[in-house]
Amino acid sequence: MYEYSAELLKFAKQVIPGGCSTESKRTETLFASEQAPAFFKSADGVEIVDVDGNTFIDFGMALGPCILGYNHPVVVEAIEKALVNGILSTLPSSLEPQLAKLIVEIFPSIEMVRFMKTGAEACSAAVRLARAFTNREYILASGYFGWHDWSNKSAGVPASIKNLCIEFVFNDSDDFLNKLNVLPELPAAVVMEPVINAHPEREFLQIIRESCDKSGIVLIWDEIKTGARLEPGGAQQYYDITADLTVLGKGIAGGMPLAAVGGKREIMKTWEKVWISSTFACESLSIAVAIALLKFIRDNPVNAHIEKLGTRLLNGFQKISRAFPGLCSVFGIPHMNGIGIFEDLPNVKELEAAFFHEILNSGFIIKRHGYNFVSYAHKEEHIDGCLDGVYNALKKIKNLE
Numbered sequence: 001m002y003e004y005s006a007e008l009l010k011f012a013k014q015v016i017p018g019g020c021s022t023e024s025k026r027t028e029t030l031f032a033s034e035q036a037p038a039f040f041k042s043a044d045g046v047e048i049v050d051v052d053g054n055t056f057i058d059f060g061m062a063l064g065p066c067i068l069g070y071n072h073p074v075v076v077e078a079i080e081k082a083l084v085n086g087i088l089s090t091l092p093s094s095l096e097p098q099l100a101k102l103i104v105e106i107f108p109s110i111e112m113v114r115f116m117k118t119g120a121e122a123c124s125a126a127v128r129l130a131r132a133f134t135n136r137e138y139i140l141a142s143g144y145f146g147w148h149d150w151s152n153k154s155a156g157v158p159a160s161i162k163n164l165c166i167e168f169v170f171n172d173s174d175d176f177l178n179k180l181n182v183l184p185e186l187p188a189a190v191v192m193e194p195v196i197n198a199h200p201e202r203e204f205l206q207i208i209r210e211s212c213d214k215s216g217i218v219l220i221w222d223e224i225k226t227g228a229r230l231e232p233g234g235a236q237q238y239y240d241i242t243a244d245l246t247v248l249g250k251g252i253a254g255g256m257p258l259a260a261v262g263g264k265r266e267i268m269k270t271w272e273k274v275w276i277s278s279t280f281a282c283e284s285l286s287i288a289v290a291i292a293l294l295k296f297i298r299d300n301p302v303n304a305h306i307e308k309l310g311t312r313l314l315n316g317f318q319k320i321s322r323a324f325p326g327l328c329s330v331f332g333i334p335h336m337n338g339i340g341i342f343e344d345l346p347n348v349k350e351l352e353a354a355f356f357h358e359i360l361n362s363g364f365i366i367k368r369h370g371y372n373f374v375s376y377a378h379k380e381e382h383i384d385g386c387l388d389g390v391y392n393a394l395k396k397i398k399n400l401e
């Protein structure tokens with residue numbers, strides 16, 4: 001069933017460390033086993049066809065960016081139209097200010113915006129901006145912000161840099177305040193994802209907002225997953241609270257590589273004294289897609305559809321997990337959620353491999369150790385089919401426990 005995948009993966013591992021350049025898309029990472037689809041041939045709507053010709057209904061949605069589903073006409077037509085005029089030139093594209101204007105209109109707290117290519121890059125830019133604006137060095141952070149040195153604790157990052165970024169626990173106001181109080185000096189920024197496996201509590205958001213206001217700390221919301229997904233104007237619109245700087249990525253460009261940092265004019269103006277620039281930042285195909293996509297999301301019930309179907313998926317996962325107590329856990333909010341085998345079970349890896357094997361056999365891909373992202377292309381029948389697949393998979397693996 002996965003013969004060509006296996007062959008290609010064997011070859012890929014000889015020439016690409018890990019076999020694939022995105023860690024979260026490695027076969028083993030996705031499915032807890034390599035007896036699984038390793039590469040895709042095509043992706044359209046909610047379907048992925050792998051290199052062996054197997055078709056799956058996908059809920060991973062490329063880790064979040066494909067908010068309308070794969071290959072959506074809005075995205076494809078925007079690319080085709082922009083391509084006629086060229087991808088890059090020595091001059092920036094005239095589309096860039098158009099997109100900036102649209103983002104300023106849609107995102108409540110953004111007065112100015114700069115573009116870049118990846119989420120990690122945009123998060124790093126926001127942090128450098130905050131450090132330059134405040135003339136401070138420490139960062140308080142809660143979430144995942146990509147692979148760059150300022151936040152990532154990976155091997156290879158100097159200890160002196162790691163020590164400047166202190167993590168606090170999401171939805172734990174006491175932990176946030178304790179960490180803020182024990183820092184040797186005030187931080188430049190609080191950088192946070194507004195959603196980590198659950199809705200944020202109102203009090204938690206307010207305490208952070210007030211602490212930042214009181215001490216001149218830049219509040220950065222990383223809306224790479226939530227921007228355009230929860231509402232056109234992201235989690236800030238959904239939860240009715242504003243950040244000083246906002247980082248956008250995935251959701252704003254429908255699968256094209258584009259990220260952005262936007263926010264208060266006085267902070268964004270600091271860009272004049274820091275050096276943050278990139279050759280491809282104003283590449284026109286991604287910008288054209290972002291314009292078309294954000295207008296489409298603003299003018300169509302995309303967010304309501306995602307929330308409605310996401311609720312059906314999340315409620316279904318919860319009902320199923322109650323039928324198998326002690327076997328699996330459920331996390332997330334309607335717009336992004338997941339189900340996973342309990343990590344502290346002694347044979348968790350064996351259970352996971354069997355679980356994902358069964359789900360693939362029923363024709364679905366759900367994300368292991370991460371969110372599923374319902375898209376505008378999903379329909380109720382996909383949700384119900386996936387829930388049946390998950391239920392049957394758990395029923396089968398229950399005996400292995």
Ligand SMILES: Cc1ncc(COP(=O)(O)O)c(C=O)c1O
Pocket residue numbers: 063117118119120121123143144145146147193222223224225249250
């Ligand atoms: C919240 C958040 N921030 C930053 C990143 C990093 O973005 P990228 O992988 O585009 O560098 C991600 C990626 O998953 C993310 O989810």
